[in-house]
Amino acid sequence: MEGTMKQLIFKTKGEVELTDVPIPDFGPDGLLIKVAYAGICGSDVHGYTKGGLYGGIADGSKFGHEFVGYVAEVGENVADFKEGDRVWVDPNFVSPMGSRFSCMAGGFAEYAGTVKAVAGETVHHIPDDxxxxxxxxxxxxxxxxxxxxRAGVQAGDNVLMWGAGPIGLMGWAAMTHQGVKNIVVGEQMPERIEFAKAWGVDVFDNTEASLIDYAGEKFGIVNINSYERANVDKYLDYVGLGILIKEYMDQGRPGSVFATVGLDGRPLEITPSEFMSKEYTVMGSRSYTPADAREVIDVLRDKTVDMSQLITAExxxxxxxxxxxxxxxxxxxxKTIFRMEGE
Structure with a gap:
């Protein structure tokens, strides 16, 4: 498709500009997508408030990577999609340069392209319901x-998670859909606490009290290798504070798992022998896999929790x-999203 379109450009810290740019080229193996909705990610916010490098966005670049829409044109080598299909595009495959540039996928626009369209892998059909x-x-x-x-959460696990923001609540919903019954959530912002309670989340205000102590009250205390600890199997950090790793190292149950999805660039002092003596597993979690995306589509279709309530500004x-x-x-x-013309 030839012509121009409206595209939001990240100029620099605190400055964006809507401008006219050429409609993107998607190549013989890709798709051109007419964008319907595009969400503002936490990484976009980091870039906007602290500078582009904090959000993986270069000054002067297109950006926006949480987008869905309709197939507008199909590459000649693509067989699994047709014009008009409703799709979500994995932004890790928008650029031929790979996932490092996913935050500059260009979803804040009328159109976006993907250079590699593989059904259920790089591009996912959105069910009619x-x-x-x-x-x-x-x-x-x-x-x-x-x-x-990543943490290997199972239905019978006792789970402690920090953060009832959008990502945390989405993680909670996915675990609930999976059948996990025992989840405690720590949050400090009153508005988010009230929202989570309305969803039926067991949320605890950990502003001044310990979430791990609260988990001990809920799940009981166990003695493992002379360490008396709250009986928590998995600790999930959806906040991104390095100090939570330290809290886990000091108070976590031996043999448990800690996973973090947050961004904290500050150095943290830890004692390596703690990993040996308590058999801790600490891991990072970045992005998602095609299997995660397929699972998410099922979660969003589940009417037990109305996930659209997370969208609070448009x-x-x-x-x-x-x-x-x-x-x-x-x-x-x-969650704040952009709605494109016609939706």
């Missing part, structure tokens, strides 16, 4: 789901400044 607006949550929900999958591209102001204000809501 899943609204596109809700499907815009696939990418962030994939991040939350991947964290619990704007058009020409309202970008207001959209980023809302996304940066943690007290004003949870």
């Amino acid at each position: 899943l609204p596109l607006r809700t499907a815009a949550l696939i990418e962030p929900c994939g991040v939350g789901t991947h964290c619990k999958n 704007f058009t591209l020409d309202q970008a400044d207001a959209a980023f102001a809302a996304a940066c204000d943690k007290n004003s809501g949870l």
